[in-house]
Every structure is written in C-alpha cells, then in structure tokens.
Amino acid sequence: MKRILLLILVGFFLFACKEKKEVDLLVMNAKIYTVDENFSIRQSFVVNDGKILEIGEFGKLELRYTPEKTYDVDGKFVFPGFIDAHAHFYGLGLQQQKVDLTGTKSFAEVVERIQTFQKKNNSNFITGRGWDQNDWEKQEFPTNDTLNRLFPNTPIIINRIDGHVLLANKIALQKAGISTQTKIEGGEIIQENGKLTGVLIDNAMTLMNKIIPNPTPKEKISALKAAEKICLDYGLTTVDDAGLERETIELIDSLQKANELNMRIYAMVANSSKNVEYYLKKGIYKTPKLNVRSFKVYADGALGSRGAALKKSYTDKDKHFGSLLINPKKFKTLAGKISKSDFQMNMHAIGDSANAMVLRTYDSVLKKQNDRRWRIEHAQIIDEPDFKYFSNNIFPSVQPTHATSDMYWANLRLGKERLKNAYAYKRLLKQTGKIALGTDFPIENVNPLLTFYAAISRKDTSGYPEDGFQKSQALSREEALRGMTIWAAYANFEEKEKGSIEVGKYADFVVLDRDIMTIPEKDIPNVKVLATYIDGKKAN
Known part of the structure; x- marks a missing residue:
C-alpha cells in the first residue's frame, strides 16, 4: 500500500513539473491596482508574449509557471501604465531643441535666456516657447523692441506657453511679409500707435510658418526619442498626440516597427484638407x-x-470676445463628412461660445448614431444649457493642471458667475460616466502624478488654496486614476487592450515607490516612478 502511495505521489510530482508553463515574466509581491471593473487589488501576475496571462495571489502563480524573468516588487505599488489623453509628444521633443522659456518671471528673464541660448548655439534662427505674461508683475503682452535692438539680423519667434500667441522680432516679421496692413481672419496682429508690437495671436501665427526652418530628419527622430525618454521616466505608456501631420505619423510608425520607439501613440491627425x-x-x-x-x-x-x-465679453477687456478659429459653416461641413466615416473628431474648445458651437454641431450630425465618442478637448468653460449635450457620443477630455495653473487669474477673465461652470470636471463626469485626463504638455508639466494630484486636490504643489480651487469639482482618487488609465483608453476606443491590468491586455504597467491611493494628498507630487513596462519589458 505504501509503495502504491509513493508511486502516486511521484507521478503527481512529475505531472505537475511537466505541466508547469514557461512564461516571460512573473511580477510578484506587489500591491497591484488592476483598475478593472471592481477596482480589484491583487499581488501577482504573469506575462507572456507581451500580454497579461494570469493574475493571482502572491505565492500561488509561482507553482504553475516557470518565468524567464521574475520581478519581485518588494511590496511596492503597481498601476496600469499611465495614459495622457491630450498632449503634444512630438512638440515636447522639438521643445528640447529650442529656448526653454517656461517659468520665466519677467520679460527681462525671457531675454536673458535667449541671450544665453544664442551664446551656446549661435543659431541663425531662434525659436522658443514657454513665456506667460500672467506670471509677470506686469501682466501684459511684451513688445519686440528689446529683441529688435539686441538681435537686428537674427529672426526670433518665441511662443507663449499655450501655443496660441507668439512674439516675433522685426526681421522675422519682415521675412514673413507682415506689415501694419496685413489682415487675418480668426486671429490678431497687435499694433500700438500704428506700429507692430511683434505679438501675433492664433491664426495670425500661421503667417510665420513659411519662414520657420523645418527640422531635419535627424532632428525629428531625435525629438521623438527625447520625448519618449521623458514620458517613460514619468510612467507614461500611451500618449495621445493632439495634432500630427501625416509625415510625422509615418515617421513614428517606421520607428516603432524598427523597435526604435516603444511609446504607444494615439495620433490625432492635424486638420487640413489634404x-x-x-x-x-x-x-x-x-x-x-x-x-x-x-x-x-x-x-x-x-x-x-x-x-x-x-x-459675453471678457470681464477684464470690455467688448473683447476672443475668436473662433474655424467658420461655423465650414466646421459643420467638415463634421458631416467625418461623421460618415469611423473616425473621431476631437475638437479644441475653451470658451463657452466655442463649446456651444461644437456641442450643438456634434449633436446635430451624430443624432442618429451611437457610441461615437467624439471628443471635446479641454471643455474648459461650459454655459449652463450646454452640459446636456455630453453623452456617449460626445466625450470630455480635460487637463486638471490647467485648472490649477489658471486659477490665479481665471476670475479676472471670466468673472465670478461664469467661473462657476469652468473646469467643471466632476459635473462632466456625472453627465457622461467617464472622463479622460491629460496634461497638454509641454504647456503643462509632463508628470501624470501632477494630473492626479490636481484632479483630487484642486491645489498647486505648494498647497494653495487651502480649501482647493472650486473643490466641489474635484475627482475622487479612484475617478482620477480611472481617468488616466481605463477611461483614457476608452476615449481612444482602446479599452479592450489597455488601461487596466487584466488578462489578455497589454502588459503595460508602472511601479511607484508610494501608494498614491492612500498617502497624504500633499505627498503625491513627490512620488517617484521606479519602473515603466511596455509589453512586459522594462522601457525606462
């Protein structure tokens, strides 16, 4: 009898060993926020061929699998790879090759940075980005007088932080053929006392495009790789690039296929007839x-x-209403054309007038359709009657750090009453059941943990204001995490392949040194990314 039992045990052991499956990776000893439907928390998972094969408890998966690699997370915290639902990936990379003007506290500091850049690079055409007159003591647009004097023969074009205003010196304006007589629809060429100041707003900026040197193929590739490194170090595994030309999309595709670029890109095609x-x-x-x-x-x-x-006019500038950048009739024609395809339309809309036009047009062309997920990018200021248009056809894509960047002066622009319906993320979430979160980098910081922090606290990183900016519109921690993972994937029609740690999905995940779901709110901006994985392979 003992001999028979021994043979059974040996047979069972040999069978178990034979059945133990070889896999690529075992992630173990972790606190894993799966962000599945039930917001389950697990301890281990197995990866094979770039996808999640099984999820389980610490100590059990090891009995069934033989991994080529084992990642003992040592009790740290695993989340699905972060998705930035609205950013400018290629633009971030190009920015690394220009004058960085972010954080400047005066125009004098802007000039100083340009001078330092030129001493180092001796460029024959200077471009840069990042200045914001709202951060200066004198909150007014600069003029180009100083740049004209210091750089009489070198064209300079420097963009405001939001990318909707630029300052050009005299020689750049001359090369572009811009004079006091130049007219533009959907933009503004600012003059003072019959003289160009060098400030161009919105569509007027396009007049400069013909003179700005195009980056070389080498510079384009360098830009994409530089952007990828920055994003991976912050735990991003997918970025929605809001406005790419066909040429850049095809370059990204070629680099990805050659395994020279690992970042997943959701490409929004820049609007042009071509x-x-x-x-x-x-x-x-x-x-x-x-x-x-x-x-x-x-x-x-x-x-x-x-x-x-x-x-209604700006509170701090009477009879000034901003401007539409697209003719409403042309927009409706374009929307109608796209509605007959499977493509999304993703519309940048900030002001309540712009949002009203977009929402009502979307509603009219999509009325007989379902689950189109056409997006309102920013959805920043919504008039009371217009919230009702958000639905499973019309989806909000917002940037929480815009609220905490703008809160110091937004009341000056909008007034108390209009501000109530601005940056209304909680209300938009209640209307649609989901909301996608992004940064709009390089306008804001790349770090998705700052997105998370701003969404739940409605404060800047110094803890201001103490009670939070319009705190009723803050998201819960679970809502914020879903907004930068599974709901962002949903906004891209990709929720079945990414956005959560579930069987069959891509093994894209990030490991953090602290638990953003439980630590004090004030500590979140200082959380570090320990590792970023794409397809179950360490990417940073």
Whole structure:
C-alpha cells in the first residue's frame, strides 16, 4: 500500500513539473491596482508574449509557471501604465531643441535666456516657447523692441506657453511679409500707435510658418526619442498626440516597427484638407503601437491670451470676445463628412461660445448614431444649457493642471458667475460616466502624478488654496486614476487592450515607490516612478 502511495505521489510530482508553463515574466509581491471593473487589488501576475496571462495571489502563480524573468516588487505599488489623453509628444521633443522659456518671471528673464541660448548655439534662427505674461508683475503682452535692438539680423519667434500667441522680432516679421496692413481672419496682429508690437495671436501665427526652418530628419527622430525618454521616466505608456501631420505619423510608425520607439501613440491627425482627404480614403490605421483614427480641429484660442471664444465679453477687456478659429459653416461641413466615416473628431474648445458651437454641431450630425465618442478637448468653460449635450457620443477630455495653473487669474477673465461652470470636471463626469485626463504638455508639466494630484486636490504643489480651487469639482482618487488609465483608453476606443491590468491586455504597467491611493494628498507630487513596462519589458 505504501509503495502504491509513493508511486502516486511521484507521478503527481512529475505531472505537475511537466505541466508547469514557461512564461516571460512573473511580477510578484506587489500591491497591484488592476483598475478593472471592481477596482480589484491583487499581488501577482504573469506575462507572456507581451500580454497579461494570469493574475493571482502572491505565492500561488509561482507553482504553475516557470518565468524567464521574475520581478519581485518588494511590496511596492503597481498601476496600469499611465495614459495622457491630450498632449503634444512630438512638440515636447522639438521643445528640447529650442529656448526653454517656461517659468520665466519677467520679460527681462525671457531675454536673458535667449541671450544665453544664442551664446551656446549661435543659431541663425531662434525659436522658443514657454513665456506667460500672467506670471509677470506686469501682466501684459511684451513688445519686440528689446529683441529688435539686441538681435537686428537674427529672426526670433518665441511662443507663449499655450501655443496660441507668439512674439516675433522685426526681421522675422519682415521675412514673413507682415506689415501694419496685413489682415487675418480668426486671429490678431497687435499694433500700438500704428506700429507692430511683434505679438501675433492664433491664426495670425500661421503667417510665420513659411519662414520657420523645418527640422531635419535627424532632428525629428531625435525629438521623438527625447520625448519618449521623458514620458517613460514619468510612467507614461500611451500618449495621445493632439495634432500630427501625416509625415510625422509615418515617421513614428517606421520607428516603432524598427523597435526604435516603444511609446504607444494615439495620433490625432492635424486638420487640413489634404490630411482629411488622405485619411478618410485610407481609413483607420492601427498597429499594436500606433492608432490613427481621429482628426484634431481647433474651435478657438486660449483663455490666457484672451483668444477663447466667449458668449459675453471678457470681464477684464470690455467688448473683447476672443475668436473662433474655424467658420461655423465650414466646421459643420467638415463634421458631416467625418461623421460618415469611423473616425473621431476631437475638437479644441475653451470658451463657452466655442463649446456651444461644437456641442450643438456634434449633436446635430451624430443624432442618429451611437457610441461615437467624439471628443471635446479641454471643455474648459461650459454655459449652463450646454452640459446636456455630453453623452456617449460626445466625450470630455480635460487637463486638471490647467485648472490649477489658471486659477490665479481665471476670475479676472471670466468673472465670478461664469467661473462657476469652468473646469467643471466632476459635473462632466456625472453627465457622461467617464472622463479622460491629460496634461497638454509641454504647456503643462509632463508628470501624470501632477494630473492626479490636481484632479483630487484642486491645489498647486505648494498647497494653495487651502480649501482647493472650486473643490466641489474635484475627482475622487479612484475617478482620477480611472481617468488616466481605463477611461483614457476608452476615449481612444482602446479599452479592450489597455488601461487596466487584466488578462489578455497589454502588459503595460508602472511601479511607484508610494501608494498614491492612500498617502497624504500633499505627498503625491513627490512620488517617484521606479519602473515603466511596455509589453512586459522594462522601457525606462
């Protein structure tokens, strides 16, 4: 009898060993926020061929699998890879090759940074980005007098932080053929005392495009790789790039296929008749790393530069309403054309007038359709009657750090009553059941943990204001995490392949040194990313 039992045990052991499956990776000893439907918390999971194979408890999966690699997280915290639902990935990379003007506290500091840049680079054409007159003691647009004097023969074009205003020196204006007689629809060329100041707003900026040197192929590749490194270090595994030209999309595709770029990109195609016709004819283009299925269109400008289109005049500038950047009739024609395809339309809309136009147009062309997920990018100021238009056809994509960046001066632009319906993320969430979160980088900081912090606290990183800016519109921690993972994936029609740690999905995940779901709110901005994985492989 003992001999028979021994043979059974030996047989069982040999069978168990034979059945133990070889896999690529075992992640163990972790606190894993799966962000599944039940918001389950687990301890281990197995990865094979770049996807999640099984999720379980610490100590059990090891009995069934033989991993090529084991990642003992040592009790740290695992989340699905973060998704930035609205950013400018390629623009971030190009920014690394320009003058960085973010954080400047005066125009004098702007000039100083340009001088330092030029001493180092000796460029024959200077570009830069990041200045914000709202951060200066004198909160007014600068003039180009100093740049004209210091750089009489070198063209300079420097963009405001939001990308909706630029300052150009005299020689740059001359090369672009801009004079006091130049007219533009949907923008503004600012003059003082019959003289150009060098400030161009919204559509007027396009007049400079013909003179700005195009980056070389080497510079483009360098830009994309630089952007990827920054994003991976912050735990991002997918970025929605809001407005790319066909040439850049095809470059990204080639680099991804050559395994030279790992970041997953949701590409919004920049609106032009040429781009629209090409992609409507070609159809949606999808690979494991690239998804091209939407068009990015601008309805208006930005609030900080008073380009956002408002129903009533700006509180701090009487009889000024901002401006629409697209003719409403042309917009409706474009929306109708896209509605007949499977493509999304993703519309930049800041002011209540712009949002009203977009929402009502979306509603009219999508009325007989369902689950189109056409997006309002920013959805920043919504008039009371217009919230009702948000639905499963019309989806909000917002940037929580915009609220905490603008809160110091937004009341000056909008007034107390209008401000109540601005940055209303909780209300938008209640209307739609989901909301996608992003940063709009490089306008804001790349770090998605700052998105999370701003969404739940409505404060800046110094803890101001003590009670939070319009705190009733704050999201819960679970809502914020879903907004930058599974709901962001949903906004891209990608919720079945990413956005949560579930069986069958891509093994995209991030490991943090502290638990953002439980630590004190004030500590969240200092949380560090320990590792970022794409397809179950360490990417940073």
